[in-house]
Amino acid sequence: MARVVAVTGNEAVAEAMRQVNPDVCAAYPITPATDIMQRFTGFVSNGKVKTEMVLVESEHSAMSACVGASAAGGRVATATSSQGLALMWEELFIASGTRLPIIMTLVNRALSAPLNIHGDHSDGMGARDCGWIQLWSENAQEAYDNMIQSFRIAEHMDIRMPAMVCLDGFIISHSIERMEYLDDAVVKNFIGEFKQLNPLLDIEHPVSYGPLILTDLYMEYRRAHAEVMSKVSQVVLDVAQDFEKISGRKYGLFETYRLDDAEIGLVILNSAAGTSKDAVDVFRDKGIKAGLLKPRLYRPFPYEEIGEALKHLKAVCVLDRADAFGASYGPLFMDIASGIYPYKDRPLLINKIYGLGGRDYMPEHAELVLAELAEVAKTGRVKTFKEYIGVRE
Amino acid sequence: MKPRGWKELKPGAVVTEPGSAEKFKTGSWRAFRPRWIEENCIQCMFCWAYCPDMAVRAKDGKRGEFNYDYCKGCGICALECPGKKGKKAIVMEEEGK
Numbered sequence: 001m002a003r004v005v006a007v008t009g010n011e012a013v014a015e016a017m018r019q020v021n022p023d024v025c026a027a028y029p030i031t032p033a034t035d036i037m038q039r040f041t042g043f044v045s046n047g048k049v050k051t052e053m054v055l056v057e058s059e060h061s062a063m064s065a066c067v068g069a070s071a072a073g074g075r076v077a078t079a080t081s082s083q084g085l086a087l088m089w090e091e092l093f094i095a096s097g098t099r100l101p102i103i104m105t106l107v108n109r110a111l112s113a114p115l116n117i118h119g120d121h122s123d124g125m126g127a128r129d130c131g132w133i134q135l136w137s138e139n140a141q142e143a144y145d146n147m148i149q150s151f152r153i154a155e156h157m158d159i160r161m162p163a164m165v166c167l168d169g170f171i172i173s174h175s176i177e178r179m180e181y182l183d184d185a186v187v188k189n190f191i192g193e194f195k196q197l198n199p200l201l202d203i204e205h206p207v208s209y210g211p212l213i214l215t216d217l218y219m220e221y222r223r224a225h226a227e228v229m230s231k232v233s234q235v236v237l238d239v240a241q242d243f244e245k246i247s248g249r250k251y252g253l254f255e256t257y258r259l260d261d262a263e264i265g266l267v268i269l270n271s272a273a274g275t276s277k278d279a280v281d282v283f284r285d286k287g288i289k290a291g292l293l294k295p296r297l298y299r300p301f302p303y304e305e306i307g308e309a310l311k312h313l314k315a316v317c318v319l320d321r322a323d324a325f326g327a328s329y330g331p332l333f334m335d336i337a338s339g340i341y342p343y344k345d346r347p348l349l350i351n352k353i354y355g356l357g358g359r360d361y362m363p364e365h366a367e368l369v370l371a372e373l374a375e376v377a378k379t380g381r382v383k384t385f386k387e388y389i390g391v392r393e
Numbered sequence: 394m395k396p397r398g399w400k401e402l403k404p405g406a407v408v409t410e411p412g413s414a415e416k417f418k419t420g421s422w423r424a425f426r427p428r429w430i431e432e433n434c435i436q437c438m439f440c441w442a443y444c445p446d447m448a449v450r451a452k453d454g455k456r457g458e459f460n461y462d463y464c465k466g467c468g469i470c471a472l473e474c475p476g477k478k479g480k481k482a483i484v485m486e487e488e489g490k
Contacts, residue, residue, distance in 0.1 A: 097405065097406070098405040098406070098407075099404040099405035100405065160404055160405070197404065198403075198404075198405075198407045198409055205409070206411040207407050207408060207409050207411075208407070208408035209405070209407055209408075210406075211406055211408055213406055216396060217396075217397065217402070219399075220397065220398060220399035220402060221399070221402060221406055223399040224399045224400070224402050224404075227399070
């Protein structure tokens with residue numbers, strides 16, 4: 001029987017890790033992810049898991065140790081945020097290029113400077129093209145469910161890629177919500193035994209990791225990586241189908257909310273999608289056909305499926321909780337624009353930057369955006385393509 | 394060997410064949426070629442020990458000919474060679490001369 005609990009997002013992630021019982025975890029504390037590994041090291045100390053816990057001196061070392069443990073043949077997990085992810089930068093590429101299915105929770109937090117510890121997607125967006133799979137989560141339940149599914153996705157023999165599970169710092173990581181835990185045995189059975197691929201510790205079959213690949217083969221390895229990424233969507237859907245059988249909860253590549261017959265729509269990631277859905281309801285009650293799309297699998301980005309889901313709308317606003325300095329538009333906007341670009345008849349697109357450094361995103365913000373979209377849809381004209389909302393002049 | 398296409402690669406560039414570096418012949422990198430002068434050789438085996446590759450053949454504790462498939466021409470063997478009575482047993486000569 002599933003257990004109904006009231007827990008924080010971090011507590012839910014730590015519980016998923018306890019149930020998975022990875023072989024090795026190497027981590028370094030950073031707010032707001034600290035709480036996950038703090039709880040998990042408690043499980044290690046109390047004998048609740050058999051994990052080899054490696055307390056390292058930095059995130060650079062944390063990911064290095066994860067790379068080594070994964071190449072050795074272990075099931076490996078870690079967690080970080082913001083500057084910690086930034087410090088892992090070079091190892092992120094080594095983990096993905098070496099095809100190591102490491103699972104990392106990323107509790108999304110703003111990047112310095114100025115120093116800020118709150119919810120913001122700048123960290124995850126910076127790492128969006130490092131070859132990792134990224135699953136984004138609206139709430140504690142989704143973070144828990146994504147954690148469990150991510151092991152199956154990353155460790156799939158056709159994939160073998162590292163995966164990040166993203167959730168909003170503080171807003172989700174430190175807020176208590178009602179959610180459901182699966183039984184330990186159900187999780188254990190769902191993720192299955194870890195299957196090794198060319199483990200370094202198999203001394204009967206010696207292998208070498210990290211060879212020098214120069215001009216004659218590097219491009220072929222990159223092409224092969226892209227091919228693997230193109231197979232991820234199907235695996236995510238297959239795993240989601242199996243997950244529905246054990247949980248009753250349905251997941252796809254993205255979630256749509258009242259979108260099928262919508263004329264205007266919001267595209268937004270993670271916790272702010274919940275607030276936005278309420279605003280969509282307010283507009284529906286007024287007889288305005290509003291809808292919402294919330295990406296879940298952000299890398300690899302399902303361009304075709306999202307383009308197909310949005311192409312019938314008249315006007316769409318993409319809301320970014322990260323700016324892209326010098327690129328004009330936010331990162332999510334640019335991906336959505338690419339998704340709808342192939343269609344001759346496509347919605348008008350605007351971009352709003354919101355909630356940086358944990359700035360509150362309120363229902364009235366979403367309602368203002370929807371009111372503007374209704375106007376854009378009616379007139380067919382856009383006044384400003386990119387604006388900041390909730391910022392003081 | 395035909396260059397491999399992207400569909401033929403091992404995941405993560407992992408090398409699963411032990412000792413396969415033997416197949417990678419680096420002799421073409423050489424600009425200077427070591428020549429062994431056997432009458433000046435005292436069989437100290439310094440060249441064999443110092444060679445950063447495996448380009449000095451040895452058998453039964455005796456030095457053999459260079460293996461030019463792997464010798465990159467670094468010249469360490471010639472530098473370390475004590476020779477006999479002031480005469481080097483290894484000299485470096487420019488390739489192609």
